Amino acid sequence: MKKLNVGILGLGTVGGGTYDILVKNHDLIQQRTGVSIEVVKILDLRKRPGVDESLFTTDPDEVLNNPDVDLIVETLGGIQPASSFMVQAMKNGKHVVTANKAAVAATYVELQETAAANGVKFLFEASVGGGIPVLTAIQGNLSGNNFLEVMGIVNGTTNYILTKMTEDGADYAEVLKDAQAKGFAEADPTADVEGIDVANKLCILIALLFGQYIAPGEIPTTGISKITGEDITAAKAEGCKIKLIAHAKIEDGKVIASVGPERIPESHPLAGVSNEFNAVYITGDMVDEVMLYGKGAGALPTGSAIVGDIISVAKEVK
Amino acid sequence: MKKLNVGILGLGTVGGGTYDILVKNHDLIQQRTGVSIEVVKILDLRKRPGVDESLFTTDPDEVLNNPDVDLIVETLGGIQPASSFMVQAMKNGKHVVTANKAAVAATYVELQETAAANGVKFLFEASVGGGIPVLTAIQGNLSGNNFLEVMGIVNGTTNYILTKMTEDGADYAEVLKDAQAKGFAEADPTADVEGIDVANKLCILIALLFGQYIAPGEIPTTGISKITGEDITAAKAEGCKIKLIAHAKIEDGKVIASVGPERIPESHPLAGVSNEFNAVYITGDMVDEVMLYGKGAGALPTGSAIVGDIISVAKEVK
Numbered sequence: 204m205k206k207l208n209v210g211i212l213g214l215g216t217v218g219g220g221t222y223d224i225l226v227k228n229h230d231l232i233q234q235r236t237g238v239s240i241e242v243v244k245i246l247d248l249r250k251r252p253g254v255d256e257s258l259f260t261t262d263p264d265e266v267l268n269n270p271d272v273d274l275i276v277e278t279l280g281g282i283q284p285a286s287s288f289m290v291q292a293m294k295n296g297k298h299v300v301t302a303n304k305a306a307v308a309a310t311y312v313e314l315q316e317t318a319a320a321n322g323v324k325f326l327f328e329a330s331v332g333g334g335i336p337v338l339t340a341i342q343g344n345l346s347g348n349n350f351l352e353v354m355g356i357v358n359g360t361t362n363y364i365l366t367k368m369t370e371d372g373a374d375y376a377e378v379l380k381d382a383q384a385k386g387f388a389e390a391d392p393t394a395d396v397e398g399i400d401v402a403n404k405l406c407i408l409i410a411l412l413f414g415q416y417i418a419p420g421e422i423p424t425t426g427i428s429k430i431t432g433e434d435i436t437a438a439k440a441e442g443c444k445i446k447l448i449a450h451a452k453i454e455d456g457k458v459i460a461s462v463g464p465e466r467i468p469e470s471h472p473l474a475g476v477s478n479e480f481n482a483v484y485i486t487g488d489m490v491d492e493v494m495l496y497g498k499g500a501g502a503l504p505t506g507s508a509i510v511g512d513i514i515s516v517a518k519e520v521k
Numbered sequence: 522m523k524k525l526n527v528g529i530l531g532l533g534t535v536g537g538g539t540y541d542i543l544v545k546n547h548d549l550i551q552q553r554t555g556v557s558i559e560v561v562k563i564l565d566l567r568k569r570p571g572v573d574e575s576l577f578t579t580d581p582d583e584v585l586n587n588p589d590v591d592l593i594v595e596t597l598g599g600i601q602p603a604s605s606f607m608v609q610a611m612k613n614g615k616h617v618v619t620a621n622k623a624a625v626a627a628t629y630v631e632l633q634e635t636a637a638a639n640g641v642k643f644l645f646e647a648s649v650g651g652g653i654p655v656l657t658a659i660q661g662n663l664s665g666n667n668f669l670e671v672m673g674i675v676n677g678t679t680n681y682i683l684t685k686m687t688e689d690g691a692d693y694a695e696v697l698k699d700a701q702a703k704g705f706a707e708a709d710p711t712a713d714v715e716g717i718d719v720a721n722k723l724c725i726l727i728a729l730l731f732g733q734y735i736a737p738g739e740i741p742t743t744g745i746s747k748i749t750g751e752d753i754t755a756a757k758a759e760g761c762k763i764k765l766i767a768h769a770k771i772e773d774g775k776v777i778a779s780v781g782p783e784r785i786p787e788s789h790p791l792a793g794v795s796n797e798f799n800a801v802y803i804t805g806d807m808v809d810e811v812m813l814y815g816k817g818a819g820a821l822p823t824g825s826a827i828v829g830d831i832i833s834v835a836k837e838v839k
Contacts, residue, residue: 224665224807235664328662334808336662343661344646344654344829346553347542472814475793489542490652490825493815496790497808507808511662 205237207517210244210272210297212263212288214251217302217329218278220502221509222254232510238517243271267291274516276509277301286310293317293325300512302329302505308403308419311410324519326512331404332357334504335497336511337483341411348487350412352452357404359479359499360388360395361427361447365464366477368435369444375430387479397426398447398462405449405462408483413451413458425463438466444474523555525835528562528584528615529594530606532569535620535647536596538820539827540572550828556835561589585609592834594827595619604628611635611643618830620647620823626721626737629728642837644830649722650675652822653815654829655801659729666805668730670770675722677797677817678706678713679745679765683782684795686753687762693748705797715744716765716780723767723780726801731769731776743781756784762792 209225211218225232225240233239244266245258266272267288275292277299279285285306289299290313299318301307307314307327318325328338332355341350356362360382367378379396382388394400402419410416427447438445443466451460467474472494476482481499486492498504527543529536543550543558551557562584563576584590585606593610595617597603603624607617608631617636619625625632625645636643646656650673659668674680678700685696697714700706712718720737728734745765756763761784769778785792790812794800799817804810816822 220807228665228667228807231667232665335811336658339662340654340658343833344657344826346832347546347550347825347828349546349549470795472793475790477788487825489538489546489821489828491816491819491822493653493813495811495813497811501809503807504809507665507805508662510665510807514664515661 204239205520207238207240207513207520208243208271208273209240209276209513210246210266210269210274211242211276211278212246212266212285213277213279214245214247214254215278216502217505217509218276219251220506221276221278224503224506224510232514236514236517238520240513240517244269263288268295272297274298274300274513276513277303277306279303280305282306282309286314289314290317293321293323296321296323298324298516300326300509300516302327302509304330304400304403304407308406311406312416324516326515327407328512329505329508331407332481332483332495333497333499333501334507335481335483335495335499336508337495338407338411339511340495341485345485345487345490345493348489350485350487352486353408353412353449353483354473355404355408355449355481355483356446356473356476357449357481357483357499358395358401358447359481360392362476362481363387363479364396365427365430365445365447368430368432369439372432374432375428396428398424401447401449401462405451405460408449409451409458409460412485413453415458417458417460422460422462427464430464441466442469443467444469446473446476522557523838525556525558525831525838526561526589526591527558527594527831528564528587528590528592529560529596530564530581530584530603531595531597532563532565532572533596534820535823535827536594537569538824539594539596542821542824542828550832554832554835556838558831558835562587581606586613590615592616592618592831594831595621595624597621598623600624600627604632607632608635611639611641614639614641616642616834618644618827618834620645620827622648622718622721622725626724629724630734642834644833645725646830647823647826649725650799650801650813651815651817651819652825653799653801653813653817654826655813656725656729657829658813659803663803663805663808663811666807668803668805670804671726671730671767671801672791673722673726673767673799673801674764674791674794675767675799675801675817676713676719676765677799678710680794680799681705681797682714683745683748683763683765686748686750687757690750692750693746714746716742719765719767719780723769723778726767727769727776727778730803731771733776735776735778740778740780745782748782759784760787761785762787764791764794
């Protein structure tokens with residue numbers, strides 16, 4: 204039996220979801236790929252009940268330099284040390300799969316170059332749109348297209364807040380408080396509500412769609428914290444919903460990018476993307492319009508995308 | 522420069538769209554894949570202005586047995602001789618890409634077994650949902666999931682008719698006549714309006730999602746020709762739209778499949794899929810709900826899916 208040994212950096216929500224899928228669907232995946240995928244090492248300060256204690260280590264080198272590990276799943280979050288760990292793993296000949304949009308966006312060029320120089324795969328489907336297989340589609344079946352435009356709802360927290368403001372006529376501050384109580388928004392919601400998370404994801408989309416790297420900090424970014432009930436009502440009067448849109452298009456051969464609230468006509472497919480759901484709407488010169496919709500966060504949906512990336516490496520195991 | 526030589530069977534709408542994409546986006550695709558993809562032979566009774574006359578032949582063997590051809594695009598439509606041609610090409614060591622849902626659904630097992638026995642790729646993304654990269658997603662990034670259910674709007678003609686009946690309160694016969702005048706429905710619309718085309722596509726979805734072959738004729742199938750304005754109004758009163766749904770799910774370990782009109786709540790993402798658009802809504806045990814939306818027909822959208830399949834073969838050219 205062919206084998207692929209996985210090391211996980213960080214067994215939090217997404218790392219834990221990935222572990223659970225690899226265990227629960229192990230036999231199904233083995234049947235589909237002909238490869239047995241095993242988690243052989245986990246970097247985390249805390250052990251998790253039900254997971255073999257001997258897998259855990261608190262020493263990054265025991266995963267990154269481990270000759271038994273073929274592929275690293277990076278689910279630590281944050282730019283550093285995550286990015287350096289990924290580079291170190293690739294230099295050791297290990298494939299890298301990550302959900303970490305901040306690290307991918309900040310150090311995209313270095314990560315891609317390191318992967319190429321070391322002949323390993325670097326995959327990050329889970330970094331944009333959680334479980335939605337959008338990056339794979341862009342690099343795969345849609346890649347006969349010259350891409351023209353992308354519009355994405357790629358942050359569940361802000362989409363939830365805007366949906367509740369629209370449905371209940373409630374004010375921003377009130378809905379944010381409710382979202383925090385329900386666990387849909389962080390205690391410090393800045394990265395979400397000010398569009399920083401969305402800018403990271405747009406940076407990644409632009410790199411894959413248009414082959415250009417535009418740093419997240421260079422993308423004009425406006426959040427939703429200044430949106431009022433009046434804005435929502437005024438949009439509604441014109442048959443529109445307000446959505447926080449990651450937007451990029453080609454104009455005169457150049458990429459024009461922005462993150463900010465936009466009025467989306469109710470007849471547009473993105474207007475129907477409610478609550479914590481995400482969607483990415485892509486225009487290509489041949490396929491015309493395509494939209495991919497699903498859960499943009501959560502342990503198992505995001506884990507599904509990571510496992511999908513692992514499977515694409517497994518299929519190449521000789 | 523690596524090369525992949527393509528032969529096209531049938532330069533009609535979809536075959537012609539495929540040819541156009543391979544010519545227009547040749548350099549872009551070469552840049553992305555490192556492979557020059559060339560059309561070297563075309564089977565068609567009619568030549569097409571602007572296409573090199575020497576490429577055309579009326580003898581199938583000049584494509585199927587041509588040692589210069591690496592990959593066959595089958596866009597003849599209909600079960601025979603398309604299916605036999607595909608088998609012959611695979612036995613000659615050629616990869617096969619097709620948009621032909623009738624042939625794939627009718628002879629699925631033989632086509633897959635022939636591909637496996639001859640070590641060639643057999644790809645058919647364009648056969649379900651036109652340009653929507655749904656089959657690639659099922660077999661690719663989503664393949665860590667145990668799939669539970671699929672609901673698809675996969676026929677543009679019937680979705681256009683139902684949309685117009687809903688929006689304009691018009692009767693079936695009247696809208697069908699209008700759709701025929703506009704070229705959205707065939708002169709003999711039976712295969713579309715009676716759900717036969719949808720059953721072919723559901724057969725293919727079931728094979729990939731659940732690993733079982735259920736012949737289209739064994740799927741209980743109802744079309745839309747008996748839907749009345751009263752049915753639409755009654756559905757609307759309950760907050761629903763009537764859609765022709767390809768539906769399959771796992772119940773007690775068995776696949777339950779049907780094609781027929783269903784009431785879809787207006788809050789469901791499939792309710793927003795209007796006019797000639799298609800969408801496939803999939804539930805997996807890990808990713809939860811995912812929907813892929815786009816143009817289910819047309820020369821270039823369908824050609825985009827075919828070219829995507831060709832590219833996936835090109836990426837493996839040594």
